[in-house]
Amino acid sequence: MRAFVSFVYLFLYAPIALVVLFSFNAGRSASEFTGFSLAWYGKAFSNTFLIQALQNSLIIAFTSALLAAVFGTMAALAMERMGARMRLVFDGLFAAAIVVPGVVIGIATLVALAAVFSVLNPALASLWPTATPPQFGLGYFSIIAAHGLFSMAVVSMIVRARIASLGRDIVEASNDLYATPFGTFRQIVLPQIMPSVLAGFLLAFTFSFDDFIIAFFVAGSKTTLPIYVFASIRRGVTPEINAVATTVLIASLFLIFAARFLMREKTMRTSGEG
Amino acid sequence: MATRAGTRHRFVTAALAAPAALWMLVFLVLPFVAMLVFAFGRRAPEGGYLPGFTFEQFLNLPARAAAFGNTLMLAPAGALLCLLVAYPVAYYLAVKAAPRHRLVLVSLIVVPFWTSLLVRTYAWMYILGSRGLPNLLSTIGLPDLRMLNTPGAVLVGIVYGYLPLMIMPIYVSLEKLDRRLLDASADLGARPVSTFLGITLPLSLPGVMTGVALVTILLLGEYLIPQLLGGGKVFFIGNALVDLFLQSRNWPFGSAIAVTLVLVVVVVLTVAMRIAWRFAGTRRVDLV
Numbered sequence: 003m004r005a006f007v008s009f010v011y012l013f014l015y016a017p018i019a020l021v022v023l024f025s026f027n028a029g030r031s032a033s034e035f036t037g038f039s040l041a042w043y044g045k046a047f048s049n050t051f052l053i054q055a056l057q058n059s060l061i062i063a064f065t066s067a068l069l070a071a072v073f074g075t076m077a078a079l080a081m082e083r084m085g086a087r088m089r090l091v092f093d094g095l096f097a098a099a100i101v102v103p104g105v106v107i108g109i110a111t112l113v114a115l116a117a118v119f120s121v122l123n124p125a126l127a128s129l130w131p132t133a134t135p136p137q138f139g140l141g142y143f144s145i146i147a148a149h150g151l152f153s154m155a156v157v158s159m160i161v162r163a164r165i166a167s168l169g170r171d172i173v174e175a176s177n178d179l180y181a182t183p184f185g186t187f188r189q190i191v192l193p194q195i196m197p198s199v200l201a202g203f204l205l206a207f208t209f210s211f212d213d214f215i216i217a218f219f220v221a222g223s224k225t226t227l228p229i230y231v232f233a234s235i236r237r238g239v240t241p242e243i244n245a246v247a248t249t250v251l252i253a254s255l256f257l258i259f260a261a262r263f264l265m266r267e268k269t270m271r272t273s274g275e276g
Numbered sequence: 277m278a279t280r281a282g283t284r285h286r287f288v289t290a291a292l293a294a295p296a297a298l299w300m301l302v303f304l305v306l307p308f309v310a311m312l313v314f315a316f317g318r319r320a321p322e323g324g325y326l327p328g329f330t331f332e333q334f335l336n337l338p339a340r341a342a343a344f345g346n347t348l349m350l351a352p353a354g355a356l357l358c359l360l361v362a363y364p365v366a367y368y369l370a371v372k373a374a375p376r377h378r379l380v381l382v383s384l385i386v387v388p389f390w391t392s393l394l395v396r397t398y399a400w401m402y403i404l405g406s407r408g409l410p411n412l413l414s415t416i417g418l419p420d421l422r423m424l425n426t427p428g429a430v431l432v433g434i435v436y437g438y439l440p441l442m443i444m445p446i447y448v449s450l451e452k453l454d455r456r457l458l459d460a461s462a463d464l465g466a467r468p469v470s471t472f473l474g475i476t477l478p479l480s481l482p483g484v485m486t487g488v489a490l491v492t493i494l495l496l497g498e499y500l501i502p503q504l505l506g507g508g509k510v511f512f513i514g515n516a517l518v519d520l521f522l523q524s525r526n527w528p529f530g531s532a533i534a535v536t537l538v539l540v541v542v543v544v545l546t547v548a549m550r551i552a553w554r555f556a557g558t559r560r561v562d563l564v
Contacts, residue, residue, distance in 0.1 A: 007368045010361060014388055014439065017399035024402075031407075073295040080292035083285065092293070095300040101545065102538060103497020105514045109521060109534045110307035113314050117325075147303045154296055183288075205390070212392040215499050215514070219521065228394050235398055235504065239405060247395040258390040262383065 018251065025244035042245040052246065055230035059211055062142060062226060066149040067206035073150075074157025074206075075199050079191075081158070082165055096155035104152075108219030111148045115140060115220070140222025148216045153206030157199070160265075164198035197264045204261035208254050314531035325527055333532035340533060343516035346502070348540075350427065350512070351495035354434035355442070355488050361435055362442035362487065367476075369443075370450035382447065389440035397433050397504050404429050404505065425507030433501040438494065442487040449483025450476070482552055489548030493541055513537050 028037035046052055081089050099107075119138050127135045168191070176186040214228035221229060227250060234243050315333055318326040337344070369381055388396065403409050404423040413421060423429055453476065461471040499514030508515075513533060520530030 007365050010365050021399045076292040077296035080289050083289040105497045105517050106534045110311045114307035114310035117310055151304050208390055214394050250392050250395055254391045
């Protein structure tokens with residue numbers, strides 16, 4: 003059994019290791035390692051299309067994760083206060099946002115926005131005083147909107163799990179000592195849920211940064227990093243893609259370890275209290 | 277006083293819930309309604325949408341029967357293959373591994389799941405491509421093998437991509453297993469095999485169910501793995517949808533397929549939950 007488990011770990015990491023290794027290959031060959039070189043990284047990062055795609059991805063991931071963290075946390079707090087029936091509605095919506103395949107989320111968003119734009123843009127054009135009215139179109143806004151669905155659901159799930167394990171007595175004590183409701187929230191509740199909010203933010207960021215299929219439908223003329231990588235893979239496997247893939251990998255590894263660290267601290271603190 | 281406090285309570289709750297509620301309404305519920313409207317509409321000659329109420333899009337579904345067939349065969353097959361690989365790993369982590377190594381070993385399983393599926397699938401394109409494994413095998417004398425763009429390649433990609441998602445719920449249910457049951461079984465003279473079949477396996481079934489359901493549902497909407505490793509020969513519903521929306525531009529028909537896909541997901545989910553409830557405790561899965 004040990005041998006089998008070791009083999010599975012090898013199976014999980016060897017393909018990634020191979021991509022990382024060949025990103026440092028001096029030659030073009032995909033099967034022969036001819037020497038260590040950073041040339042492909044240099045080539046990749048002097049590519050303006052790639053830099054633009056990276057920049058787009060970062061803006062979209064940051065914005066959607068930030069909105070998801072704030073609104074998702076607010077929703078988690080609200081769900082503690084609302085009636086059972088309303089809570090069921092929210093549970094259902096968040097579950098749908100997680101379970102519905104990304105490809106369907108992308109399509110639904112595309113169809114709905116296209117329908118809205120097809121009414122809005124001519125209307126705007128007829129009302130606009132000059133000959134060049136602004137045109138609404140797909141782009142940052144539509145990707146952030148679609149990514150926000152999954153992200154918000156995940157954030158609220160993580161934060162709710164934390165709220166469930168939160169000691170109620172300390173909140174009551176704070177109220178008894180004449181703290182204002184907002185004061186109690188800021189000084190008692192917020193510090194305790196903050197690690198899970200941050201973990202949710204990082205997971206949302208990772209999700210958005212790595213997502214291909216939703217963005218593929220709703221990106222319009224914008225290119226995100228996964229879309230760029232996908233397009234280059236279609237043109238053929240090159241060491242330059244290995245360099246980009248390694249960079250993406252390192253970025254998401256960094257984020258996921260940060261998220262796990264925050265959640266770890268949470269469980270340690272919980273066990274310390276108990 | 278009481279009613280004023282009550283009003284304030286309700287106002288704050290509503291204010292907290294409003295942004296997320298609005299977001300879900302505008303970007304989830306309304307788009308779904310729009311998709312339904314499209315699915316019952318007609319296709320305009322140049323690829324757009326003509327209003328109408330017709331079932332012709334749904335009656336046309338057999339035109340994409342191959343995509344449905346592939347998905348409904350390979351998604352459960354991939355999930356079961358995943359299960360076969362995942363169970364021993366989960367068992368080892370939960371029962372055999374030394375407790376001080378457990379956290380690291382479990383983390384090492386989870387981490388790849390949160391890195392880009394695109395990059396991980398690409399790695400297999402690299403390995404199974406003609407310059408990769410087949411090239412290596414031909415140097416030791418094996419005949420030229422075609423690995424990329426076969427159902428086998430898609431299955432490898434599926435197992436690779438979704439293994440962490442299968443291992444975690446099984447691990448969680450095995451970790452909660454009361455060790456004294458295993459000791460008792462051994463003390464009463466049961467052979468290890470009968471202890472496993474009589475105690476361990478039944479008690480881990482909720483985790484198995486969760487894993488199989490999760491992986492199957494995600495696979496039903498998969499696009500990248502068949503696209504990159506199946507190379508247009510092994511295509512899923514997701515690939516048909518990309519074609520209909522971004523290439524051949526038949527949005528009403530594409531919407532009908534998407535609606536059908538959601539229905540399939542709902543059916544699978546309902547069946548899985550029915551079975552899971554029968555096995556008593558349903559468990560939450562933390563992927564992080």
